[in-house]
Amino acid sequence: MSIGTLLTPLRVGAIQLPNRIVMAPLTRMRAGANNVPTALNAEYYAQRSSAGLIISEGTAVSAQAQGYPSSPGIYTAEQIVGWRGVTSAVHARGGRIVMQIQHNGRNSHSSLLPNGSLPVAPSPIPPNLPGFTKDFQQVPIEVPRALETEEIPVIVGTFRQAGLNAIEAGFDGVEVQGANSHLIEEFLEDGTNHRTDAYGGSKENRVRILLDIVDEIMAAIGPDRVGVRLSPFGQYGGIRDSNPLELFTFVIQELDTRRISYLHLVEAKGSEMGLTDELHEDGVNNAALFREVFNGPLLSAAAYTPQTAALAIEQNHADAIAFGRLFIANPDLVRRIKESQPLNAYDRSTFYGGGEHGYTDYKTLEEPSLTASI
Numbered sequence: 001m002s003i004g005t006l007l008t009p010l011r012v013g014a015i016q017l018p019n020r021i022v023m024a025p026l027t028r029m030r031a032g033a034n035n036v037p038t039a040l041n042a043e044y045y046a047q048r049s050s051a052g053l054i055i056s057e058g059t060a061v062s063a064q065a066q067g068y069p070s071s072p073g074i075y076t077a078e079q080i081v082g083w084r085g086v087t088s089a090v091h092a093r094g095g096r097i098v099m100q101i102q103h104n105g106r107n108s109h110s111s112l113l114p115n116g117s118l119p120v121a122p123s124p125i126p127p128n129l130p131g132f133t134k135d136f137q138q139v140p141i142e143v144p145r146a147l148e149t150e151e152i153p154v155i156v157g158t159f160r161q162a163g164l165n166a167i168e169a170g171f172d173g174v175e176v177q178g179a180n181s182h183l184i185e186e187f188l189e190d191g192t193n194h195r196t197d198a199y200g201g202s203k204e205n206r207v208r209i210l211l212d213i214v215d216e217i218m219a220a221i222g223p224d225r226v227g228v229r230l231s232p233f234g235q236y237g238g239i240r241d242s243n244p245l246e247l248f249t250f251v252i253q254e255l256d257t258r259r260i261s262y263l264h265l266v267e268a269k270g271s272e273m274g275l276t277d278e279l280h281e282d283g284v285n286n287a288a289l290f291r292e293v294f295n296g297p298l299l300s301a302a303a304y305t306p307q308t309a310a311l312a313i314e315q316n317h318a319d320a321i322a323f324g325r326l327f328i329a330n331p332d333l334v335r336r337i338k339e340s341q342p343l344n345a346y347d348r349s350t351f352y353g354g355g356e357h358g359y360t361d362y363k364t365l366e367e368p369s370l371t372a373s374i
């Protein structure tokens, strides 16, 4: 295994990555008023611009799609302007950034939604997680409202518009959030989807919303700028399917046919949301399992070290590896990997909410001193 494997270039759709060290999408709950990104957010992303690719935090495609306090959106003119500050700062530092666009579905709370309305989902089945109010209070979760059939094409349209808005805001592409038990995965899996209309029942029906979204966005912004994140065998929020292997093989075959620019799989061996440091070594290796099914670039995430990441690429399980918690704590992760320098430890207590502390104040390596070599 050679760490140098991570430092080789890779083409991902329209984007040329100088290395295979990707920054995973990370919700940090530090957006400004009206869910608008700020200069602080721009600084945070710019600090990490040496990543082969930055995937933004999950960003709501509509007011109804919000799920966490102080999380950004991409559905107002003000938000587009705020995000332009982020993308310009990343590009000015030579980086590349795509936006993860998402609808939180049942993982939300009425205090975050227009007119205090209930979170929505395919079926009225609550997750097994507490909700976060807009004031960061943890509260018992609400039973979501099942979407009416005619509301679903409207949601598809909000994803399409979010894709267009992301490009207008200067992003290099988008990643559709189909993972981690948010709305799309709630449709995919039969534990959360008990519908009897064209969006429930057979796997073909359950995958319809995802494929409609992908088709619409690809038509709107071009086929080579759309990636998809999935978390087969994941259990976050109590999500489950009676036959995940059959379901995800089908989903991934369909995405392969469409030639999306990349597939991003969350590994079941780690904690999908990085909530614990536990490892389930006996968990399914999604990248290895689905590699045969998908012919485009494959990104894999969750619980990787630089060493296991390089190994996964050398074993041809994946083309690039996304790091979450290591990028929170190491803005210059690429340089540290390249120079085999020690990594900063992350502080879990500052993951969500707050300001600069635990966000933009993790230390980078000192530049080599000019006097040191004299």
Ligand SMILES: Cc1cc2nc3c(=O)[nH]c(=O)nc-3n(C[C@H](O)[C@H](O)[C@H](O)COP(=O)(O)O)c2cc1C
Pocket (backbone or CB within 6 Å): 024, 025, 026, 027, 028, 056, 057, 058, 100, 177, 179, 180, 229, 266, 270, 271, 272, 273, 274, 275, 301, 302, 303, 304, 322, 323, 324, 325, 326, 351, 352
């Ligand atoms: C603070 C935090 C926020 C996260 N937010 C998102 C998110 O917005 N979208 C998403 O798909 N995954 C999210 N995740 C999951 C990460 O992208 C990643 O899959 C997970 O942390 C496992 O990778 P790691 O072991 O390298 O941290 C989040 C994880 C953490 C720790």
